[in-house]
Amino acid sequence: MPSTIRTTTLPSGEAVPVLGQGxxxxxxxxxxxxxxxxxxxxxxxxxxxxxxTAEMYASGGAE
Structure with a gap:
């Protein structure tokens, strides 16, 4: 299924989604x-x- 989530372009030229999942x-x-x-x-x-995600989320449990 192709993503229909809108993207934005960073100054580096890389396109990234404007919506993510935490x-x-x-x-x-x-x-x-x-x-x-x-x-x-x-x-x-x-x-x-x-x-x-981040190392600090649930002391690493979220990774």
Missing amino acids: TWRMGEDARRHAEEVNALKLGLDLGMTLID
Whole structure:
């Protein structure tokens, strides 16, 4: 499925999506793992190509 998410162009010339999926609260509770994986899969299925994560989210659990 081709992505229909709008992009913007950085000064470097690289095009990046204007909308991404965040993972800030993911990885904090093992009981929610399957639900979180399904949410990420849905985002990918809908054309998301930008997933925001960071080492500090759930002490690395969101990565």
